[in-house]
Each structure stands twice: as structure tokens, then as C-alpha cells.
Amino acid sequence: MSTRKTLTILLAALSSSPAMAQEIQPANSIDIGTVESVKKSFAAQHANARSMVAHSIAGKLVATKITDYFEKGDALSISGTALETENSTFVLKGSKKKLYGYVVNYDTMRAFEFTTNSSGKVILTEVPIKKIVPDLDPEFRDTRSEEMIAAAAAVHPKYSPMANRQAVHIGPYKGEDIRTLQSKPGSPWVFYLNISQVTSNGVPLNGVTKEQMYRAWQSIADQYSMLNMNVTTNVSVYNAAKAANILRTGVINFVNRDGRSYAPLHSFGTTSAGTLFRNPASGFDYGYGIGMTGAHEVGHQMGANHDRGTPGGEYFQGIPAYQWCPIMGNYWYGASWANQLFTWSKGEYASATNFEDDLKIMTVEESVPYRADDNPTSKPIVFGTGGTIDAQANFGQIERNTDTDSFTFTLSSLGTLNLRIDPLEYLRMLDVDATVYNSSNAVVAHSNLGVHRSAEFVNLSLPAGSYRLVIRGGAEGTPSNGFSNYSSLGYYGMKGSLSGSVVAANAR
Ligand SMILES: [Ca+2]
Ligand SMILES: [Ca+2]
Ligand SMILES: [Ca+2]
Ligand SMILES: [Zn+2]
Structure with a gap:
């Protein structure tokens, strides 16, 4: 028998045996069924909480509570918590062909990820919690030196003298109600900045000014202005968009407290929120500081991971000679550059190790469209x-x-x-x-x-x-x-x- 014949027979044997054709699963990982069967089991749990979906993995029972369930045509979005604690998040979203999600428990610091393999099976795997929540750091202490804080507080971007509402998010604050800011009114894609915990009747708490809150919103709107996505502080706009299609919405909560802000990866399309911590008394310009951090955390929610490199490690510190830094790196070092430029990245700089195409992730994986060209001919x-x-x-x-x-x-x-x-x-x-x-x-x-x-x-x-x-x-x-x-x-x-x-x- 020739080698080629042997190979042909082996391949035939493989393809006729579904068991052998299956992808090999690591020990901390289990096959929980086809996309269709997994969707059905969660639909049953949504209809009747007694038919709970539960899986045992690595000696741990993974079960959830559903708080938001959205199904429309092919699309599914489920948000909730782990069954055992509110201090957790559960996300499952996708289509007929593919589901993605996770259960993250902040008490036990364990995380389980749902992925779909090439045979259309949904796999549940225990993963390091930082794979899902890259910035999670419950032991956070602000380690910036007083010099760094002072330098960053002294300088923040200057408006171009030409900037004056050419679009609603452009130019200095003009007394707008900070509860109704919208960067692209009418867009079905909505990212909601929930400032309800840091304001009272439209007035920011803890000495933050309306102008600073406006700049925080504006900064986030700036970094997403290429997308047809309305960055808004308006809860009614968010609720209407959610009712129409949760998969086109995201939410991040502002919290006045010291801590490292964090957000679950790819939580856009669900009600699993990011968290933006910032103590207004920490010495940093609130509008600029929380704006940059907000753009970064929303970036995680849109699916972008860290731009790592040297110097900086997990958070690349940018290239001072060009005053450029990826927003998914450490933008604090460049915060005082007079001509700073913080952008999305696909890892083109010399020390990059994350080659993910941020813009492709947002526009293809999360399906948020680019805006149409405002000047297609001339x-x-x-x-x-x-x-x-x-x-x-x-x-x-x-x-x-x-x-x-x-x-x-x-x-x-x-x-x-x-x-x-x-x-x-x-x-x-x-x-x-x-x-x-x-x-x-x-x-x-x-x-x-x-x-x-x-x-x-x-x-x-x-x-x-x-x-x-x-x-x-x-x-x-x-x-x-x-x-x-x-x-x-x-x-x-x-x-x-x-x-x-x-x-x-x-x-x-
Ligand atoms: Ca230039
Ligand atoms: Ca254009
Ligand atoms: Ca053009
Ligand atoms: Zn991060």
C-alpha cells in the first residue's frame, strides 16, 4: 500500500467518525452542545427559571441568573450574573452560527468563557479572569507620582480656535444639559455613558463641573466619531435603542471613587456594563482623565485588548518622539504632550505583540458600521x-x-x-x-x-x-x-x- 493510499483511508476513517473528527478539548474545557441546543436551553431557562442551565467544569458548577434576554431573528443577547453572587457578570451573545460569552465571578475571581468551535459546538472553558476583564485590579492603588499628576493636570488638549459645533460633539462647552448629550442623534447604535451615580439633577457631584463632564463625554465621542454610533448620556435614548436591538448598545457606569476602571471584553451588545472609577479629588483634570479612561474601557467593551510593548509591558507607553500612543496602551505618560495623539492600533509599532485590528473588531466582529463619507467626490x-x-x-x-x-x-x-x-x-x-x-x-x-x-x-x-x-x-x-x-x-x-x-x- 502506498503512503498516499494509507493517508486517504485514514482521512476517510476520520471523516466517517464524528467522535474522532471532534476538536480535542483541554481538561478545563467542556463541550456543552451545538449553538442551537445551547440557545434552546437558555431560552428554556428564560421562560422558566426552574429549567436552569448548569455545567460542571474543573470541579465548579457554572450556572447563571438571567436579567436581560433579547432574541430577534437570528440574534441573541443574554446578560445576567452568576447564580451564586450578584458580584459577577454573565454574557452570552451571537447568532445562529456562533455564540460567545462568559461568566465572571468577582468574589472567587474565576471566569468561564463560552466560545464556538469550527464544528459549531459551544465550548465552556475556565480562563484567567483577566482574559475577560483586562484591567481588573481590586488591589488598585494610585501609584502615579505627584510630579506625574501635577504635569498631567497642568496640560490638557487645547481646542482648535476653529472648533465650534461643526458636529454636535465639537468645541467648548456651551451650557448644554449634561444628561442629554448625544454625539449622533438618531443612530440605532448607542453607547450609553451612565452618569446617574455621579450627578444629581444634572449637576455633577464632588466638585466636578458640568464643563468637565461635557469634556469626558466629548472625549469618548471623539474616539468613536468614525463609527455610526451615538455616544450619549441620555437614558431615554439608551432605553429606546435597547428595546429596538440590545446588540447595538453598550453601557458604562461612572463611579466617583478611587480604583482601576475595568470593563468586560466584548460586552457591547449586552447590558453588562463597564465601570469608570475616578475620584475627582485625585488631582487629575476630570474631563480629560476620565475621557481617556472612558475611551479605553469602552474600547474593551467593543472588543479591543491591550496594546502591549516596550516600555510599558501590558500597557505600552507610546512613542514620545512623535507624541503618539495607542489608546489601548498607557496614555497617562503622554497625557501632557502638547500635541498628543491617541489612536486605535493594529500593532504596527516595533515592540507590539497584539496585532489585533481594533477597527476591524469594532466594525466586523461587533458590526458597528463606519459613517458614510461626507465628501465622496469633491x-x-x-x-x-x-x-x-x-x-x-x-x-x-x-x-x-x-x-x-x-x-x-x-x-x-x-x-x-x-x-x-x-x-x-x-x-x-x-x-x-x-x-x-x-x-x-x-x-x-x-x-x-x-x-x-x-x-x-x-x-x-x-x-x-x-x-x-x-x-x-x-x-x-x-x-x-x-x-x-x-x-x-x-x-x-x-x-x-x-x-x-x-x-x-x-x-x-
Ligand atoms: Ca503631522
Ligand atoms: Ca470624508
Ligand atoms: Ca471622501
Ligand atoms: Zn485596559
């Missing part, structure tokens, strides 16, 4: 009197790292362009890259200021002709030592003037 630049260009009429958004936004203008005689293009968001992710092309598509000028997030053209002389100004997400250095345009996303505005005879198509 727009004419809008000029004011005397050729002025202002940011209330000339702005846009880089929604994806493949996006370019074009703005056209035509001169009938020699002109001079002076233009500054700024990222408009407070906790910005956009490094602005701008190029002026002539009608033959040749580059006339290009700007991406180094270790700076803006672009500018100063006294750029332009002969008569038609031009395109093209805005892209910028990159600096190299992807391994610097940053690529992977997460160079967000709103920009432009301000300046064009002297010379501007053709009427552009006149306001």
Missing part, C-alpha cells in the same frame, strides 16, 4: 468676502483610513493661498495631511507638520487655473517608529484666505 471651497476661508463653512471628516476628501477652487489670475487645517476634535485621532494638486494632477504643495497634528500653507503662490485641495489622514515617521494613517481619523476644519480672482463658482 466639494468647492466656500469663500467669504475678500477670499476668506472659514472653518464653519469648510470642514469635513476622515471616516476611514482609505478616505480622501477633495475641495476644489479656480483662479482666473495669480493668487496667494494662506491656509491652516486643524483637527477639530478635543481628544483627536486625526493627524492632518493636505496636498494641493493642479488641473494636470501634479502636486503643487504638500503639508503635514511634524510632531504636530495640523497642516498649513503659507503664502503659496498659485497661477491661474483649477486646483484640488486633498485632505487625508496623516502619518509620521514609519509605522514601526512613528505611526501610520491606520487610525488617523476624525474631523478637520480650515481657515485662511485666497487672494486673487476666485472664479464665481466658489463665491458664497
Whole structure:
């Protein structure tokens, strides 16, 4: 018998024997049935708590209490707790083909994860608790030195002078009710910032100002502005979205207390909440500090894990030479950089060990769509009197790292362009890259200021002709030592003037 024949016979034997074809399970792991049978058993428990789903694994009984049960067509989302303690979380969500979830018990510090294997079987495995809740640290002590706290408190991002409600989350606080903030009113995807425990009748407790609470919301909204997801403090908006489809919602609770904030991975799509601790008396600028931390914890809920590296270990501290750090690393070290840029990552920097594509996780695994391109073809630049260009009429958004936004203008005689293009968001992710092309598509000028997030053209002389100004997400250095345009996303505005005879198509 030839070797090839033997192999063929063995494969035939394997495929005819379902038992042998099964994936081998580690000892702390059990097969609890097909996706369909597991869904049915939890549906039965939801209908009647006496038909409880219980599994014994590693000498431990895993059973749950259901608090929220949502089933619609193919989609399932269950949230609850472990049966034995309220100090726990239970999540199970997915579709006809795939379920994912976990039971995390914060008393015993044990965690069990539901995954679906390639044969469509649901596997329950005991896992280290930090696999599910990456930041869990009940022994937390604030170990930042007074110098670090002072440095970070002294500096926080400055608003671009152009930032003024080009979108509802852009620009300084203007007295809005902090209980009704919404970054994308009307979107069916909603992330709810539950500030009810840290406010009373719309007034923040413990000396926090409304302006700081606004900036906390704004910072989180900034880091997700590329997604069609409404980051909101409005509980009615959240409740309506939840009733329509829980799988399109997430929630994080604000708590005024010292502690390390934490959030269960992939808890978006369930009512299992993240927890944002921050003691307003801890010396850090509340709006900025809790905003960065909120963006990070919501990141875990959206499925992103830590960006590890050197220096920093579990939490990479970023690349000071470019004032860049992944938001899923340790953003505290870069908090006082004047031109800081905190972004999503797919592990392109030299010391990266987590190569997960954060944007893909959010948009594919959690199915939250990107926003549509606001400028798919091109727009004419809008000029004011005397050729002025202002940011209330000339702005846009880089929604994806493949996006370019074009703005056209035509001169009938020699002109001079002076233009500054700024990222408009407070906790910005956009490094602005701008190029002026002539009608033959040749580059006339290009700007991406180094270790700076803006672009500018100063006294750029332009002969008569038609031009395109093209805005892209910028990159600096190299992807391994610097940053690529992977997460160079967000709103920009432009301000300046064009002297010379501007053709009427552009006149306001
Ligand atoms: Ca765009
Ligand atoms: Ca575009
Ligand atoms: Ca730059
Ligand atoms: Zn974390």
C-alpha cells in the first residue's frame, strides 16, 4: 500500500467518525452542545427559571441568573450574573452560527468563557479572569507620582480656535444639559455613558463641573466619531435603542471613587456594563482623565485588548518622539504632550505583540458600521468676502483610513493661498495631511507638520487655473517608529484666505 493510499483511508476513517473528527478539548474545557441546543436551553431557562442551565467544569458548577434576554431573528443577547453572587457578570451573545460569552465571578475571581468551535459546538472553558476583564485590579492603588499628576493636570488638549459645533460633539462647552448629550442623534447604535451615580439633577457631584463632564463625554465621542454610533448620556435614548436591538448598545457606569476602571471584553451588545472609577479629588483634570479612561474601557467593551510593548509591558507607553500612543496602551505618560495623539492600533509599532485590528473588531466582529463619507467626490471651497476661508463653512471628516476628501477652487489670475487645517476634535485621532494638486494632477504643495497634528500653507503662490485641495489622514515617521494613517481619523476644519480672482463658482 502506498503512503498516499494509507493517508486517504485514514482521512476517510476520520471523516466517517464524528467522535474522532471532534476538536480535542483541554481538561478545563467542556463541550456543552451545538449553538442551537445551547440557545434552546437558555431560552428554556428564560421562560422558566426552574429549567436552569448548569455545567460542571474543573470541579465548579457554572450556572447563571438571567436579567436581560433579547432574541430577534437570528440574534441573541443574554446578560445576567452568576447564580451564586450578584458580584459577577454573565454574557452570552451571537447568532445562529456562533455564540460567545462568559461568566465572571468577582468574589472567587474565576471566569468561564463560552466560545464556538469550527464544528459549531459551544465550548465552556475556565480562563484567567483577566482574559475577560483586562484591567481588573481590586488591589488598585494610585501609584502615579505627584510630579506625574501635577504635569498631567497642568496640560490638557487645547481646542482648535476653529472648533465650534461643526458636529454636535465639537468645541467648548456651551451650557448644554449634561444628561442629554448625544454625539449622533438618531443612530440605532448607542453607547450609553451612565452618569446617574455621579450627578444629581444634572449637576455633577464632588466638585466636578458640568464643563468637565461635557469634556469626558466629548472625549469618548471623539474616539468613536468614525463609527455610526451615538455616544450619549441620555437614558431615554439608551432605553429606546435597547428595546429596538440590545446588540447595538453598550453601557458604562461612572463611579466617583478611587480604583482601576475595568470593563468586560466584548460586552457591547449586552447590558453588562463597564465601570469608570475616578475620584475627582485625585488631582487629575476630570474631563480629560476620565475621557481617556472612558475611551479605553469602552474600547474593551467593543472588543479591543491591550496594546502591549516596550516600555510599558501590558500597557505600552507610546512613542514620545512623535507624541503618539495607542489608546489601548498607557496614555497617562503622554497625557501632557502638547500635541498628543491617541489612536486605535493594529500593532504596527516595533515592540507590539497584539496585532489585533481594533477597527476591524469594532466594525466586523461587533458590526458597528463606519459613517458614510461626507465628501465622496469633491466639494468647492466656500469663500467669504475678500477670499476668506472659514472653518464653519469648510470642514469635513476622515471616516476611514482609505478616505480622501477633495475641495476644489479656480483662479482666473495669480493668487496667494494662506491656509491652516486643524483637527477639530478635543481628544483627536486625526493627524492632518493636505496636498494641493493642479488641473494636470501634479502636486503643487504638500503639508503635514511634524510632531504636530495640523497642516498649513503659507503664502503659496498659485497661477491661474483649477486646483484640488486633498485632505487625508496623516502619518509620521514609519509605522514601526512613528505611526501610520491606520487610525488617523476624525474631523478637520480650515481657515485662511485666497487672494486673487476666485472664479464665481466658489463665491458664497
Ligand atoms: Ca470624508
Ligand atoms: Ca471622501
Ligand atoms: Ca503631522
Ligand atoms: Zn485596559
